[in-house]
Amino acid sequence: MSHKSRISWLLVAPLLLLVLIGFIIPIGYTMTKAVDNADVTGALPRTVSVLDRWDGAGLPSEAAFAALVQDVTDTSSAQAFGAMTRRLNFELNGARAVMMKTRRELDSLAPPYAESLPAAIPEWGDPQMWHLIKTNSNPLTASYLLRALDLEITPEGHIQPVSQDRAIFVDLFQRTFWISVWVTVLCVLLAYPTAYYISTLSDRAASYAMLLVLVPFWTSILVRTTAWFILLQREGPINAALEALQITDAPLQLIFTRFAVYVAMVHVLLPFQILPLYSVMKRQGPQYIKAAASLGAPPWRQFVSVYLPLTMPGVAAGAVMVFMLSVGFYVTPALVGGLQDQMVSYYIAFYTNQSINFGMVAALSLLLLFFTAVLIAVARRLIPNLGNTIKG
Known part of the structure; x- marks a missing residue:
């Protein structure tokens, strides 16, 4: 190993040690609890x-x-x-x-x-x-992992589905990913025009606009979620405004609904989609659009065939980040969502703090990590094909 290589390894050693001690070892130990049966x-x-x-x-x-x-x-x-x-x-x-x-x-x-x-x-x-x-x-068991998939091992050693009144985890995983997908879609739809508009501003104006985008990062997620809890109350300002404008005759049930979960989560995660989109859009020069226009392409064709494929890396990067953060959300659904709006993280917290069942904690965490990794891997393979399809 050369002298420069040794210096490089010494420089990155503290970071590698931090990752090992603060991430790999704790996560690895937690995962072993999913099969531990001592x-x-x-x-x-x-x-x-x-x-x-x-x-x-x-x-x-x-x-x-x-x-x-x-x-x-x-x-x-x-x-x-x-x-x-x-x-x-x-x-x-x-x-x-x-x-x-x-x-x-x-x-x-x-x-x-x-x-x-x-x-x-x-x-x-x-x-x-x-x-x-x-x-x-x-000393090893698949019981926790099976239970997290609504299966169980009978006392005789056979695997069978749990009773219908206890079969909650498959629906829970489906609900978690469904909510996360819709939050990601909503963030993309809202962030794309926002990032495009900011990218067309002058540097000075864009800096002020980005400052507004970054303001949520300076506020606790708990504070932001609590604000939506207050706004969406039956006696809150949103219902008061709807009644004052005679849009509704009585207060709407906005809090403890799936709608409230979507609104609060999109508010929290929208900056994670805007930032990579803006970074990509800012680097795109007008020459490609001008070339498409000179060839007679109408504005919609210029966008679909040229601009959208060029900005797809920003869409993909932001969408992956938003989705990965969404699947692990706990505070927001717990505060503004109802019982049928809770996600996997709610039950991870339940088994950690109330049931003291670390086997189920590890099993749910491991399956959530596995399913998320599979979806991200599939998305990485599909996004280039999707971009080529749009471009063609």
Whole structure:
């Protein structure tokens, strides 16, 4: 390696270290939680070892019952026991209550435990609980990823769709991408004429116009969203103006609607579309348009065949940026949207702060990252073809 190369690597080393420590390692660790399944094995090691030799027919042997009682007795860490019960309850509703009751009944149990344990807690006389522990004894699991796709692993180890009342995540992903696509389309439609107008101004006037575009960057997203929350209230100024102009006879339901989500998100993200468009448009000289005009092309043809293809890189760059930011929005839909307008990030926050289920947090995050990457990859392949089609 040459001396200049070593100097170059030394200069970029702090940035690479920052990316590694602040991005790659945390994201990578979070992603591993999507398949991590150490809770049951860590809290019930003896039970897991015995059930590993169980063929799944009927009830397990006395050794499994004794191992379960011993494991529950020896689990000194409340955190480990709680993590194990939450993990089992995630797979089978009511499993946590069974484990908690088992812990309370330990003093009343006596050998043979294959008789005393089911007598005290009838659920242990059902193979379902034992299948549940055996299924979740593997240190790796696809359960969280499957649940994020509205699928589940049964206690017997089969994959099946979840019940209709719990099938929410496929619709959630569809809603997230649908909202993001429409926000991106609206931003492109609003930003294109705005950026074109600014690009035709003198340098002094354009600098003032761009200052107005950049003003939202100096204001918190929470503040901007709260402003729309106030404006769109039934007693807010927008409804008051509509009634004063006799456009409506009664206040409209504007807040907690999909309309409010679109308005607030477009307001926040519009500058991200204007900036790359303006940058591209500013570099386009008039010679191409003049050449098209000299060949007899009408104004609409000049735009469609010449100007639009030349500015497509700006459209694409801004659209990708807006879309990627949209799919991760949380504050804006949470404040101005209704229950049917929430996006994936809302449930990521729910599992982080309320359910304390980091497996589902990681699974939803991983799938969101994967689906977004796929859509961006497809868009990158389609945009050149789209530009060539328009140009032709």
